[in-house]
Amino acid sequence: MSHSPERGRDGRVLVAGIGNIFLGDDGFGVETVRVLAGRELPGRVEAVDIGVRGVHLAYQLLDGYDTLILVDATARGEAPGTLYVIEHDDIGAYGTEHAPLDGHRMTPDAVLALLGTLCAGTGGRPPRRTLVVGCEPACVEEGIGLSGPVSDAVPRAVRLIEELLAAPPEPGARPRTAEAVTLGETR
Numbered sequence: 001m002s003h004s005p006e007r008g009r010d011g012r013v014l015v016a017g018i019g020n021i022f023l024g025d026d027g028f029g030v031e032t033v034r035v036l037a038g039r040e041l042p043g044r045v046e047a048v049d050i051g052v053r054g055v056h057l058a059y060q061l062l063d064g065y066d067t068l069i070l071v072d073a074t075a076r077g078e079a080p081g082t083l084y085v086i087e088h089d090d091i092g093a094y095g096t097e098h099a100p101l102d103g104h105r106m107t108p109d110a111v112l113a114l115l116g117t118l119c120a121g122t123g124g125r126p127p128r129r130t131l132v133v134g135c136e137p138a139c140v141e142e143g144i145g146l147s148g149p150v151s152d153a154v155p156r157a158v159r160l161i162e163e164l165l166a167a168p169p170e171p172g173a174r175p176r177t178a179e180a181v182t183l184g185e186t187r
Helices: 024-037 054-061 108-122 148-166
Strands: 013-018 045-051 067-073 083-087 129-135
Touching (some): 024 067, 024 129, 067 148, 083 148
Parallel strands (some): 013 045, 013 067
């Protein structure tokens, strides 16, 4: 079987839910991936609950994925529950000086910095594309459970991810809110 050069790695996609379920809306990524994992996904797609295990995610990515979709609470100053699709810049831009030391407090940027370091040390390749599907949190203080606006955003985020899996946006897209994305209903 021949592989398309632009797809590489057989088009494998990892959808990773990130966040701490004990910090309110920070559990958005974990809850969204839990719901997504219960849906029928293409065989090339893995949906995993990473939670706060960023080091685990960095090592799992060494297995070779074409695309990484991180799902996380993402504060960008909009109304709680607002969804974002962000194309992440080149992972190779992160050097070893950005690699984190605390394996339980790793932001997506810290995970990608560690991945860049691991790839440099092992000869591995990072995903060709990295997208962040984020949700504006209302509250990330101690407590279990999502706020109303963020809980309401979970099914919209699942649909958005399914649409991204069917037809990813073009590389080089700039950060934007999901309301600006022509991938379907976001309300």
